[in-house]
Amino acid sequence: MKNILAFAGSNSSTSINFKLVSYAASLVDRHQVELINLKDFDIPMYSADVENQQSIPASIVKLNKHIQQAEALMISVNEHNGGLSAFFKNCMDWLSRNDRNFLKNKKLCILSTSPGRGGANMANDYAVEILPRFGAEIVSNFALASFGHHFSEDHGITDDEQNKEFKAALDQFLKAIA
Numbered sequence: 001m002k003n004i005l006a007f008a009g010s011n012s013s014t015s016i017n018f019k020l021v022s023y024a025a026s027l028v029d030r031h032q033v034e035l036i037n038l039k040d041f042d043i044p045m046y047s048a049d050v051e052n053q054q055s056i057p058a059s060i061v062k063l064n065k066h067i068q069q070a071e072a073l074m075i076s077v078n079e080h081n082g083g084l085s086a087f088f089k090n091c092m093d094w095l096s097r098n099d100r101n102f103l104k105n106k107k108l109c110i111l112s113t114s115p116g117r118g119g120a121n122m123a124n125d126y127a128v129e130i131l132p133r134f135g136a137e138i139v140s141n142f143a144l145a146s147f148g149h150h151f152s153e154d155h156g157i158t159d160d161e162q163n164k165e166f167k168a169a170l171d172q173f174l175k176a177i178a
Contacts, residue, residue, distance in 0.1 A: 009088030
């Protein structure tokens with residue numbers, strides 16, 4: 001049994017990416033999943049001045065501890081203006097200042113969704129490209145288009161084709177960590 005950490009890269013109290021990663025976590029039954037909400041971490045905006053004056057924030061040390069205790073991660077990234085949200089990018093900046101290889105030997109499943117047809121594909125692609133820089137091994141990814149039309153709190157992903165793609169990505173991730 002592996003330890004999996006699951007979270008969304010959003011600090012919104014109504015995050016659709018948190019709903020997606022929560023749904024994904026609920027489908028994992030052969031491993032231990034810890035679902036955390038990054039909005040519960042008090043993470044200041046990265047600044048060299050803050051780092052020099054106050055060192056690494058305790059919230060980042062705590063988040064890094066969660067990451068280090070996991071053998072794999074499921075992260076659902078949100079997209080703002082065609083890229084990762086400033087909040088998630090800020091978390092990655094702080095984490096990399098604390099430990100450049102904070103994702104070393106971690107297998108990742110990258111998820112994303114958006115209200116539109118793009119499904120936050122650009123943020124998903126960027127995460128797939130950038131996170132290996134910190135030691136991650138991306139083993140699968142999936143982007144859910146049109147969240148409001150294709151996701152139900154009661155039934156999960158309701159679009160058959162996207163559900164098939166999602167299940168394939170989740171299965172690929174779970175096989176990689178077995």
